[in-house]
Amino acid sequence: MLEILEYSFFTNALLAGVLASVVCGIIGSYIVVRQMVSVSGGIAHASFGGVGMGYWLGIDPLLGAFCFSGIAALCTGWLMMYARQQFDSLIGVIWAGGMAIGVVFIAITPGFAPDLFTYLFGNILLVTRTYLIIMGLLLFVVIAIVVVLYHRLLAVSFDQEYSQSQGLAFMALNLLMLLLIVIAIVILIRVVGIILVIALLSIPASTARQYAGSLHQMMIYAILIGIFCSTVGIWLSYLWNIPSGATIILVALVVYLLSILQKTLVLRRYRDIMRYRNDS
């Protein structure tokens, strides 16, 4: 079974899984605590417009995805400021609008769009060495920004109004946050695909949240959970010959459900103990 490790595509995939988990642990934690899951989902799906444009222009679809999700993020940042009331439905507009643009671009591109499914659903087994290096560099940028600005990002994430009252450049920090989400999405498209990106960003972080007392602790837990899920997922997808992205997500989902079950049981036992104490 372990001879599979001799193939470079498989070790690349495992390495990509680890890098993706680190991104998800850090950025996913912000997304979950700031309740930006649907915002991130919108940005991720809007990137499909860029994939389509990439095919049409004959450039790398990931470059197009980066441009489109960047534009979507800027729109989102603007809407966060000026259209709080209709925010939810406007996210839906960005979400569906980007997808529709992508579909039209692909339709008008002559010929067949190769590996379209890779962009939609990801395929970690196709990750190349070059792509790993790009992932690593982007990840380094993300970590550097988060380490340097940790307290400021924490301030705006925790209590926006208060940090504003303190004169924090919260608009700039919010835009930076959105930029980090864009980078994370672009890194992850290869791994799980546009449609499943949001799952990988939110599920390990949500699992971690149940056990973490602080944000950095949550990030570390989420990274470890992500590494476990991606490794098990890649291995299972190879073993059973099923799509890797979806398998990773399903493993993460199982871990999440188990953690909820465990938390509920612990809570119930605690209540039983308290009841027993009160009775006696």
Added chain:
Amino acid sequence: MTRTSDEPGAITIEDPVILTENLSVSYEGHQVLEKVNLCVRKGDWYAIIGPNGGGKTTLIKAILGLISPGSGKIRVFGQDPKDVRERIGYVPQYQTFQYAFPIRVREVVFLGRMGRMKGLFQRYGAEDSRAVHEAMARMRIEHLADRSISTLSGGERQRTIIARALAGEPDLLLLDEPTVYVDDLSRDIFFSSLTRVRETCTVLLITHDISVVHAHVTKIACLNTRLFTHDSDQITDEMVAQSYGCPVDLITHGDIPHRVLERHNRKEADEC
């Protein structure tokens, strides 16, 4: 309380801490504040009472520079509110954040130092740690320092938020409904610590809970879209009726009733 140098045209030695002139704010055609003239002087412990929806929180946000006035003028320490934010400590009604946020008490209190940080890359230093420690000691939450806020009681959480404001060592403290969710112990700690805070700091407190208006309050005003100022420390039936729009039965505890009985005739005063 008697007036000293508040007569029109008198030369004031020091700018008032908060000064609003004909401040009006409206949201989507609905007038929230109308021609509010407020003057808070150094060392005041100023209480503004009024019903929910009377514009209290809007006034606080205007003083913080979070919303810009429709018309009129606001000056805090004689300057634009946005320029003096690091001198203001703000205790919001604490629904502004989620209780389930993974953050420890100490980290929350440290956020109160944020306003004093210069540049984007400055990090917390020894001076910040000292101020945070002092603020936590003052609100008696040192033993909670490593607890996650989701595990705190309402009173403990409120003390944490007040400690966050005190950590910034403000010259002006704005309190928005500070005792709404608070247990008796936290309320006692709150008032005893504020009594000490007042030595260095001007306090503006807004509440719809008249029983909060404590013995140490030096000035009271009523806000219900318009501000009815009474440059005294007494609550009258008239004030309550004006600001709530109807007579209200006052049920009070302890040493407050003696203030309620006194009458005076001033209806509206523009102090500054």
